[in-house]
Amino acid sequence: DPKIIQKPKYLVAVTGSEKILICEQYLGHNAMYWYRQSAKKPLEFMFSYSYQKLMDNQTASSRFQPQSSKKNHLDLQITALKPDDSATYFCASSQDTMISGNTLYFGEGSRLIVV
Amino acid sequence: GDSVTQTEGQVTVSESKSLIINCTYSATSIGYPNLFWYVRYPGEGLQLLLKVITAGQKGSSRGFEATYNKEATSFHLQKASVQESDSAVYYCALSDLSSGSWQLIFGSGTQLTVMP
Numbered sequence: 001d002p003k004i005i006q007k008p009k010y011l012v013a014v015t016g017s018e019k020i021l022i023c024e025q026y027l028g029h030n031a032m033y034w035y036r037q038s039a040k041k042p043l044e045f046m047f048s049y050s051y052q053k054l055m056d057n058q059t060a061s062s063r064f065q066p067q068s069s070k071k072n073h074l075d076l077q078i079t080a081l082k083p084d085d086s087a088t089y090f091c092a093s094s095q096d097t098m099i100s101g102n103t104l105y106f107g108e109g110s111r112l113i114v115v
Numbered sequence: 116g117d118s119v120t121q122t123e124g125q126v127t128v129s130e131s132k133s134l135i136i137n138c139t140y141s142a143t144s145i146g147y148p149n150l151f152w153y154v155r156y157p158g159e160g161l162q163l164l165l166k167v168i169t170a171g172q173k174g175s176s177r178g179f180e181a182t183y184n185k186e187a188t189s190f191h192l193q194k195a196s197v198q199e200s201d202s203a204v205y206y207c208a209l210s211d212l213s214s215g216s217w218q219l220i221f222g223s224g225t226q227l228t229v230m231p
Binding site (some may be wrong): 104 | 151157158160162165210217220223224
């Protein structure tokens with residue numbers, strides 16, 4: 001059974017609309033992350049959370065807002081969608097953010113297409 | 116900033132042949148970064164293949180090996196005899212504390228296709 005659940009797996013959205021990507025982890029981890037992979041680009045770090053608090057933010061746009069209602073949840077709200085937001089968004093978790101050798105465990109990704 | 120370079124976007128190898136996937140890195144922190152290989156099989160999420168956190172050490176998993184070479188700043192992935200089931204996308208990655216937390220920086224990935 002998958003330990004990190006991402007919903008939806010595929011999503012088509014209209015430019016200007018708002019969507020929420022869901023992520024739940026059942027690994028008992030304290031840290032969660034969002035990464036993005038656009039076409040022909042490496043995975044890019046977006047956010048890290050530890051104990052439901054924002055630790056690091058590498059996303060320039062305020063249109064991307066993580067939401068953590070529980071320690072094992074980290075959803076990603078994206079507003080005013082643009083075609084450039086089309087990508088696969090990966091959620092990940094780890095035991096903690098400040099441990100050397102920190103291993104991240106990833107979900108299967110949510111593929112977003114903005115038309 | 117930190118970066119990871121994988122020069123081959125696609126590699127095709129015949130079954131039972133040897134494999135090398137190249138990875139070099141650049142890290143700005145004072146200490147040495149942690150190095151990882153992640154793999155993504157078709158239809159699945161990324162999963163850790165192996166990691167090495169000490170320079171000079173070798174990691175191994177599922178027949179794959181990678182040695183942390185701090186002089187060459189390399190972490191090449193090798194396997195002596197590949198199988199069709201090894202077909203996947205392989206990502207080299209590093210983490211260090213340069214940003215204040217151990218965030219992972221990924222290479223662009225190498226698509227491995229193993230021909231029967």
